[in-house]
Amino acid sequence: MRAIDIIMKKRGTKVRDANGNQILASSTTLTKEEIKFLIDEYTAGRIPDYQMSAFTMAVYFNGMNFEETGALTDAMLHSGDVIELHGKDGLPENEIYVDKHSTGGVGDKISLPLAPIVAACGVMDPMMSGRALGHTGGTLDKLESIEGFNVNLTEEQFRAGIKKDGFAMMGQTPNVAPADKKMYALRDVTATVESVPLITSSILSKKVAEGADALVFDVKYGSGAFMKTIPDSEELATFLVKTAQAMGKKATAFMTAMNTPLGRMVGNFLEIEETVECLQGKGPADVMELTYALGAEMVLLAGKAESEEEARKMCEDAVSSGKALEIFLANVKTQGGNPEKLMAEIGKRRSQFHTQVLAEKDGYIKLDAFKTGLASVYLGVGRNKSDDKVCPDAGIIMHKKTGDCVKKGELILDVYGKDEACLPQAVKMLTEEALSYSETKPHSDQLIYKIIK
Numbered sequence: 001m002r003a004i005d006i007i008m009k010k011r012g013t014k015v016r017d018a019n020g021n022q023i024l025a026s027s028t029t030l031t032k033e034e035i036k037f038l039i040d041e042y043t044a045g046r047i048p049d050y051q052m053s054a055f056t057m058a059v060y061f062n063g064m065n066f067e068e069t070g071a072l073t074d075a076m077l078h079s080g081d082v083i084e085l086h087g088k089d090g091l092p093e094n095e096i097y098v099d100k101h102s103t104g105g106v107g108d109k110i111s112l113p114l115a116p117i118v119a120a121c122g123v124m125d126p127m128m129s130g131r132a133l134g135h136t137g138g139t140l141d142k143l144e145s146i147e148g149f150n151v152n153l154t155e156e157q158f159r160a161g162i163k164k165d166g167f168a169m170m171g172q173t174p175n176v177a178p179a180d181k182k183m184y185a186l187r188d189v190t191a192t193v194e195s196v197p198l199i200t201s202s203i204l205s206k207k208v209a210e211g212a213d214a215l216v217f218d219v220k221y222g223s224g225a226f227m228k229t230i231p232d233s234e235e236l237a238t239f240l241v242k243t244a245q246a247m248g249k250k251a252t253a254f255m256t257a258m259n260t261p262l263g264r265m266v267g268n269f270l271e272i273e274e275t276v277e278c279l280q281g282k283g284p285a286d287v288m289e290l291t292y293a294l295g296a297e298m299v300l301l302a303g304k305a306e307s308e309e310e311a312r313k314m315c316e317d318a319v320s321s322g323k324a325l326e327i328f329l330a331n332v333k334t335q336g337g338n339p340e341k342l343m344a345e346i347g348k349r350r351s352q353f354h355t356q357v358l359a360e361k362d363g364y365i366k367l368d369a370f371k372t373g374l375a376s377v378y379l380g381v382g383r384n385k386s387d388d389k390v391c392p393d394a395g396i397i398m399h400k401k402t403g404d405c406v407k408k409g410e411l412i413l414d415v416y417g418k419d420e421a422c423l424p425q426a427v428k429m430l431t432e433e434a435l436s437y438s439e440t441k442p443h444s445d446q447l448i449y450k451i452i453k
């Protein structure tokens with residue numbers, strides 16, 4: 001087999017129609033063996049970056065069907081370690097291990113309250129998360145804002161955490177899907193990130209590697225999402241579900257709105273704080289709603305409830321009984337943090353570099369997710385370069401949300417920066433780009449647009 005022949009098959013050939021116009025003939029479907037050859041040889045360094053770039057560009061233009069996407073995911077998955085949970089280190093053999101994956105957003109801290117809630121319902125959740133990417137936040141950065149919290153777990157520690165608390169939170173080990181690491185870095189600089197089969201295989205190869213048997217996807221759409229439009233988001237959601245199912249996993253995707261930030265807080269420790277509020281049953285309505293909806297689906301997929309109503313009630317009871325908060329704090333302790341210190345910091349731990357945004361006029365406000373996310377990166381919540389350090393205490397508290405009516409001079413945002421110097425520019429971004437006013441109430445999105453199974 002040769003890489004060039006595989007590239008040529010996926011590229012297809014240009015032909016002329018009866019009028020002499022040049023058209024691109026459809027490319028040929030690749031076999032499992034061809035895809036495996038390409039990924040194995042690329043991971044081993046025997047296929048160079050320039051050939052893989054040509055291949056990803058061919059996929060960008062000609063796509064892949066579900067079978068090809070499944071074969072690509074499988075090859076990428078087996079390029080590295082796959083964590084085994086069943087019957088290992090005392091974990092149950094016949095359990096259905098379930099996890100959730102979000103395509104990322106602004107203020108999206110759902111994983112943090114979700115894991116202990118479903119754990120309180122008896123679900124076992126192997127949660128492997130990522131860091132802040134672009135304008136979106138990252139679960140690992142949020143967890144690391146808890147002093148001492150260790151996300152660099154070994155496989156043994158990961159399994160021990162799941163056995164003890166029902167879930168554990170870790171970052172990817174260097175050997176999870178190494179093919180994806182190489183390919184993602186290449187796609188990033190060859191304009192081939194925005195391809196549904198490539199995104200699907202990238203996400204799924206990492207998710208399946210963590211050992212989950214069932215997956216719930218939260219596929220965002222809107223300004224703060226990776227997929228801006230509903231059709232693009234639906235295409236990705238469908239690909240994720242069908243490819244996961246083709247790989248023998250149970251899967252459901254929720255398409256959810258990300259035109260405005262989720263909840264009232266954007267930041268690392270601030271989102272831990274909002275998590276605690278949720279687990280105390282007093283979180284913002286949108287965060288509670290999405291957490292319960294995704295949680296109920298995880299409980300159902302794990303086989304811990306007979307109906308959606310029962311699963312939802314179990315999640316609500318986990319919060320009202322205090323059990324989910326207890327499990328969250330137990331996990332903080334298991335992973336090296338100090339739960340008492342954490343609880344003592346709630347509502348008090350703030351960056352000293354602070355300013356406020358007040359309403360410039362009367363009216364209904366709209367807060368754009370993407371622009372708010374960009375301002376939060378500027379404040380130090382995320383990174384401009386991959387080796388930047390994030391600031392645990394930077395962030396934004398939103399006292400008003402899209403659709404709220406304000407009076408001139410009313411407090412809309414508390415803004416916390418990594419230093420004094422970042423504040424004026426961040427406020428400029430928030431007031432001139434993220435925030436807008438109208439005389440009539442703006443359209444508000446349906447939080448959960450569609451569920452795909």
Ligand code: URA
Pocket residue numbers: 184193198199200202203226
């Ligand atoms: N997130 C991933 O993990 N991979 C992609 O290709 C895009 C988003």
